[in-house]
Amino acid sequence: MSGYTLEVENLTVAFRTELGEVRPVEGLTFAVKPGETLCIVGESGSGKTVAALSLLRLLGKNGGIRAGSVRLNGEELTRKSETEMRSIRGRDIAMIFQEPMVSLNPVFTIGHQLTEAIRLHTDRRGKAAKAHAVEMLRRVGIPRPEAVYGEYPHTLSGGMRQRAMIAMAVACEPRLLIADEPTTALDVTVQAQILELMKRLAAGSGTSIVLITHDLGVVAEMADQVAVMYAGQIVETADVYSLFENPLHPYTRGLMRSLPAFGSEREGRLSAIPGAVPPLSRLPRGCRFHPRCPMAESICESEEPELQPAEVSRRVRCWAASGEIRRFAGRQGG
Ligand SMILES: Nc1ncnc2c1ncn2[C@@H]1O[C@H](COP(=O)(O)OP(=O)(O)OP(=O)(O)O)[C@@H](O)[C@H]1O
Ligand SMILES: [Mg+2]
Structure with a gap:
């Protein structure tokens, strides 16, 4: 190595x-x-x-x-x-772009996209995947992470969207x-x-x-x-x-x-x-x-x-x- x-x-x-x-x-x-x-x-x-x-x-x-x-x-x-x-x-390798709307899909909720990424790249499934998603939203400093989990990207401010992107990028370590x-x-x-x-x-x-x-x-x-x-x-x-x-x-x-x-x-x-x-x-x-x-x-x-x-x-x-x-x-x- x-x-x-x-x-x-x-x-x-x-x-x-x-x-x-x-x-x-x-x-x-x-x-x-x-x-x-x-x-x-x-x-x-x-x-x-x-x-x-x-x-x-x-x-x-x-x-x-x-x-x-x-x-x-x-x-x-x-x-x-x-x-x-x-x-x-x-x-x-995860990537974060300047404009999070490029990588966040507008037709799915934040939680759905985050959970998908977690399911795809880790062995967490079902409730464990969702719990990890909410925990990641909390860890990136998003207030009310359980509520934001169910929201669509366009309802968030630019800063909150970028936090959600970071949550997505680092969720799989x-x-x-x-x-x-x-x-x-x-x-x-x-x-x-x-x-x-x-x-x-x-x-x-x-x-x-x-x-x-x-x-x-x-x-x-x-x-x-x-x-x-x-x-x-x-x-x-x-x-x-x-x-x-x-x-x-x-x-x-x-x-x-x-x-x-x-x-x-x-x-x-x-x-x-x-x-x-x-x-x-x-x-x-x-x-x-x-x-x-x-x-x-x-x-x-x-x-x-x-x-x-x-x-x-x-x-x-x-x-x-x-x-x-x-x-x-x-x-x-x-
Ligand atoms: N798909 C492409 N086909 C041809 N040339 C390209 C393509 N993508 C980028 N380039 C060219 O490559 C060069 C470098 O572009 P790049 O986007 O990497 O610059 P940058 O340093 O990221 O600039 P900025 O700070 O504005 O984002 C530019 O001249 C650009 O026109
Ligand atoms: Mg550039």
């Missing part, structure tokens, strides 16, 4: 489009330990959702995993049959919970409560979390490890303390500058870096970030940097940053 819940190695996703093949995710590598939270952060269009969906092999007809490996507790998922994947989804912007649609107070809830549930059951967000405030609150994505690639990975204390990649530094000072009113949106993520059909040569990079040198325009080890247990994809690290290490040595 590797000691990791999830190990992703060199994962590349391709979609067929009218403009030819595009690769919204390329060469993704990261790993998550039991009970740990990895946050994937990056601007809109950087490939976060596609990355999440590819872990579950939910890429639709025109998409697929082109290369790489996804292992859950050491088991390779990229070679599983669709039938095997269906039983893994929900039981071993998955080994991995993937949450794609789970709180973006909610107001700040509710957002904090939901994140706190996810953290507590994961800590209690050893569930690993992959949490996708735009928001560095959420990263600071939730992450053990962070992967920063830009234009389909990871540009930097680090533990959360190192990342905030000393961001190495110019893109990560840009994101940090877009963070509001503590106590200010402005939202922590990633909008301060001039320019935009390039379209997949027109990725620049060399480093994908170089047209927006304040540190770009001539090599950055022609050659693509690899994700290089930098310091202990960190990696960065940047010519300038890895050059700086080498120069620093050279000074230390001599």
Whole structure:
């Protein structure tokens, strides 16, 4: 056993489009330990959702995993049959989306959907399944859980629906919970409560979390490890303390500058870096970030940097940053 819940190695996703093949995710590598939270952060269009969906092999007809490996507790998922994947989804890996109405069926009561999931993925049946469903609703902080059990999704507030979604996701004690912007649609107070809830549930059951967000405030609150994505690639990975204390990649530094000072009113949106993520059909040569990079040198325009080890247990994809690290290490040595 590797000691990791999830190990992703060199994962590349391709979609067929009218403009030819595009690769919204390329060469993704990261790993998550039991009970740990990895946050994937990056601007809109950087490939976060596609990355999440590819872990579950939910890429639709025109998409697929082109290369790489996804292992859950050491088991390779990229070679599983669709039938095997269906039983893994929900039981071993659960997913929470930004908008719970996508995953909650409007024509069934909350209790019905929750009990179905429990029956499908655990050996609880009948009264035991119902009791567990009510207990889960109570545990996610839904008041009057017995009454809510019989209610339809549309009668609940956004925050309560997201709690019901979390109840559904964690009811089967998955080994991995993937949450794609789970709180973006909610107001700040509710957002904090939901994140706190996810953290507590994961800590209690050893569930690993992959949490996708735009928001560095959420990263600071939730992450053990962070992967920063830009234009389909990871540009930097680090533990959360190192990342905030000393961001190495110019893109990560840009994101940090877009963070509001503590106590200010402005939202922590990633909008301060001039320019935009390039379209997949027109990725620049060399480093994908170089047209927006304040540190770009001539090599950055022609050659693509690899994700290089930098310091202990960190990696960065940047010519300038890895050059700086080498120069620093050279000074230390001599
Ligand atoms: N089914 C598809 N076919 C072709 N291209 C796709 C498909 N799904 C996503 N893409 C493209 O992949 C890229 C990454 O999209 P993705 O939704 O993963 O970004 P994201 O980082 O989740 O953005 P956001 O923060 O806005 O949610 C985008 O350029 C998108 O247009
Ligand atoms: Mg997305």
